[in-house]
Amino acid sequence: MNGSVLTLCDGSFQMPLALFSPHPAIASLAEKIGRAITVPVQCHLVREEAGFLLVDAGGGSLMGAGFGAMAERLAQRHIRPCAIESIYLTHLHGDHIGGLIGPDDAAAFPRARLHLSRMEYEFWTSYADAGSHAAIARDARRILRVWAGRITLLEPGESAGPMTCLPLPGHTPGHSGWRYGDRTIFAGDVAHHALQLTYPNIETQWDMSPADARTSRHDVLYCMRGYNMRAFFSHVHSHP
Numbered sequence: 001m002n003g004s005v006l007t008l009c010d011g012s013f014q015m016p017l018a019l020f021s022p023h024p025a026i027a028s029l030a031e032k033i034g035r036a037i038t039v040p041v042q043c044h045l046v047r048e049e050a051g052f053l054l055v056d057a058g059g060g061s062l063m064g065a066g067f068g069a070m071a072e073r074l075a076q077r078h079i080r081p082c083a084i085e086s087i088y089l090t091h092l093h094g095d096h097i098g099g100l101i102g103p104d105d106a107a108a109f110p111r112a113r114l115h116l117s118r119m120e121y122e123f124w125t126s127y128a129d130a131g132s133h134a135a136i137a138r139d140a141r142r143i144l145r146v147w148a149g150r151i152t153l154l155e156p157g158e159s160a161g162p163m164t165c166l167p168l169p170g171h172t173p174g175h176s177g178w179r180y181g182d183r184t185i186f187a188g189d190v191a192h193h194a195l196q197l198t199y200p201n202i203e204t205q206w207d208m209s210p211a212d213a214r215t216s217r218h219d220v221l222y223c224m225r226g227y228n229m230r231a232f233f234s235h236v237h238s239h240p
């Protein structure tokens, strides 16, 4: 099972379809299922010989009721939090970092080291004070403080262990994917629904720069179709 990827669902939330840009495929989905979709919040666990790697950490107690199932899913598989060696973050939104701390506000993974892109770190710790981003920045800073001294910041194309940091901006300025080996990409929030993989020009208002996010989606699709890579997304059920 070395190198295998396990998807762990931490919880889910409702996403109004009105947040997507107008498109016939979205209109026909709305006719079938109504105004909102249920969006899973997924983390991905990779088993390596040296230990376990985790991509994103779910919403945990930060996101309130209905989140935090990842910890139970790990326990069901007899994987203790201290068995997680490295965590790779795609970005610093609460549904990806809340699970980094337990209900006692201590680091939920006592031995792990945290990896994220330097640009994402700097955006939320230095620039994101204003308006609607203030609450996200406050949560991110609080959680990063708990992890201080155990954080590695990476530049685009830089590797840490078996993962390489791939800039996929748009959802947030420093949103990054992680390339694992030659065949796998963890693509975070490059898409929020499978329809965006069929029609990559469908945008969502949840992306800080919808145009950059669209370019990032095309980049990931190019890797999938051109190089036969498999991609795992945080909010789209896992692609084989």
Ligand SMILES: [Zn+2]
Residues within 6 Å of the ligand: 093, 095, 096, 189, 234, 235
């Ligand atoms: Zn997300």
